[in-house]
Amino acid sequence: MSDEKTRMAAYSALTEFLERKRLRKTSERFHILDKILSMPGQFEVEDICKAMADDAYRVSRATIYNTLSLFDECGLIRRCPSTDTRARYERAAYATSRFQLVCLQCGKIKDVKDAELARQISARRYSAFHPSEFSLMVYGICSRCMRHNKKRTINTTNTESTVRIKKQ
Amino acid sequence: MSDEKTRMAAYSALTEFLERKRLRKTSERFHILDKILSMPGQFEVEDICKAMADDAYRVSRATIYNTLSLFDECGLIRRCPSTDTRARYERAAYATSRFQLVCLQCGKIKDVKDAELARQISARRYSAFHPSEFSLMVYGICSRCMRHNKKRTINTTNTESTVRIKKQ
DNA sequence: TTTACTGCAAATATTTTGCAATATC
DNA sequence: GATATTGCAAAATATTTGCAGTAAA
Numbered sequence: 001m002s003d004e005k006t007r008m009a010a011y012s013a014l015t016e017f018l019e020r021k022r023l024r025k026t027s028e029r030f031h032i033l034d035k036i037l038s039m040p041g042q043f044e045v046e047d048i049c050k051a052m053a054d055d056a057y058r059v060s061r062a063t064i065y066n067t068l069s070l071f072d073e074c075g076l077i078r079r080c081p082s083t084d085t086r087a088r089y090e091r092a093a094y095a096t097s098r099f100q101l102v103c104l105q106c107g108k109i110k111d112v113k114d115a116e117l118a119r120q121i122s123a124r125r126y127s128a129f130h131p132s133e134f135s136l137m138v139y140g141i142c143s144r145c146m147r148h149n150k151k152r153t154i155n156t157t158n159t160e161s162t163v164r165i166k167k168q
Numbered sequence: 169m170s171d172e173k174t175r176m177a178a179y180s181a182l183t184e185f186l187e188r189k190r191l192r193k194t195s196e197r198f199h200i201l202d203k204i205l206s207m208p209g210q211f212e213v214e215d216i217c218k219a220m221a222d223d224a225y226r227v228s229r230a231t232i233y234n235t236l237s238l239f240d241e242c243g244l245i246r247r248c249p250s251t252d253t254r255a256r257y258e259r260a261a262y263a264t265s266r267f268q269l270v271c272l273q274c275g276k277i278k279d280v281k282d283a284e285l286a287r288q289i290s291a292r293r294y295s296a297f298h299p300s301e302f303s304l305m306v307y308g309i310c311s312r313c314m315r316h317n318k319k320r321t322i323n324t325t326n327t328e329s330t331v332r333i334k335k336q
Numbered sequence: 337t338t339t340a341c342t343g344c345a346a347a348t349a350t351t352t353t354g355c356a357a358t359a360t361c
Numbered sequence: 362g363a364t365a366t367t368g369c370a371a372a373a374t375a376t377t378t379g380c381a382g383t384a385a386a
Binding site for chain 4: 190192193194213214229230233234253254255
């Protein structure tokens with residue numbers, strides 16, 4: 001689908017939802033939707049705040065929180081499971097059946113396409129559960145870290161304290 | 169493995185890690201480890217705090233946070249991806265290759281065993297990535313919600329505001 | 337004796353909420 | 362005009378940190 005078509009589809013979906021629920025079509029909601037459509041992949045509340053500020057469009061943080069909840073509820077976006085403290089979201093269009101390789105060492109995430117495996121997973125039936133999509137994360141060590149590890153002798157006398165680990 | 173053997177193994181693993189890193193074998197660390205071993209599945213910081221309090225063992229919250237980070241780092245537990253604000257952990261022994269059905273409506277999670285599918289996933293090779301385990305989450309609607317949905321006529325004139333959604 | 341570790345309280349970070357002002361219907 | 366929505370600031374919740382005292386090595 002072209003960008004413009006995607007945008008139109010998202011606008012209609014939101015409009016339809018708001019009308020059905022008798023909610024208001026505020027400019028904030030559509031501006032935030034625009035920003036979401038411009039996000040390349042997963043995003044955080046902060047990303048939307050920044051994007052709005054870059055646009056010199058003033059919205060309160062609370063409104064962004066509320067709007068993201070609303071969009072999650074109406075299915076335009078989805079809150080992703082994350083190992084982090086902050087909420088992460090992604091567009092629902094992207095949410096369909098993810099398959100990723102996660103390096104346990106450097107944390108890098110790589111998207112993988114494997115239609116055959118996807119087909120096999122989707123083909124499974126579990127009693128009366130009605131599946132719609134899946135998320136397969138394969139954990140391990142990426143090639144880069146693997147090479148890196150081989151070069152090093154393993155340090156067993158590391159003295160640095162590991163107790164208070166800073167975030168990023 | 170019997171409970172006692174599991175406990176001994178975990179104790180040795182922690183002891184080995186602490187010695188290797190020249191960290192101290194404090195009673196807090198082993199007490200918290202005990203509590204973790206008694207947790208049935210995933211747990212939160214709060215669960216450990218409660219368990220310690222039930223035991224009338226006083227530890228500060230900060231120590232629990234630090235200890236969980238430490239255990240995560242040494243591989244005894246793992247921080248789980250979660251849709252929630254709070255950090256969730258689980259024992260590493262449980263972390264190996266999870267397969268779960270997640271109901272998008274009620275949020276219930278069901279563990280599934282499917283050795284055949286697990287085998288198929290493990291059999292895949294992706295360039296130089298070295299997999300160790302995987303996590304497959306299948307999203308959909310559980311049988312209970314499905315039955316429940318059928319009983320209802322769909323309410324399209326819902327007027328209630330959806331803007332501020334309370335947590336649980 | 338040295339210094340890693342703990343508890344405490346204060347600081348940060350993230351999200352939610354009450355309320356008055358505003359804008360949609 | 363009625364009331365859903367917003368912004369703001371304050372509250373609530375989750376996590377981290379500085380520091381002085383305690384205890385493991």
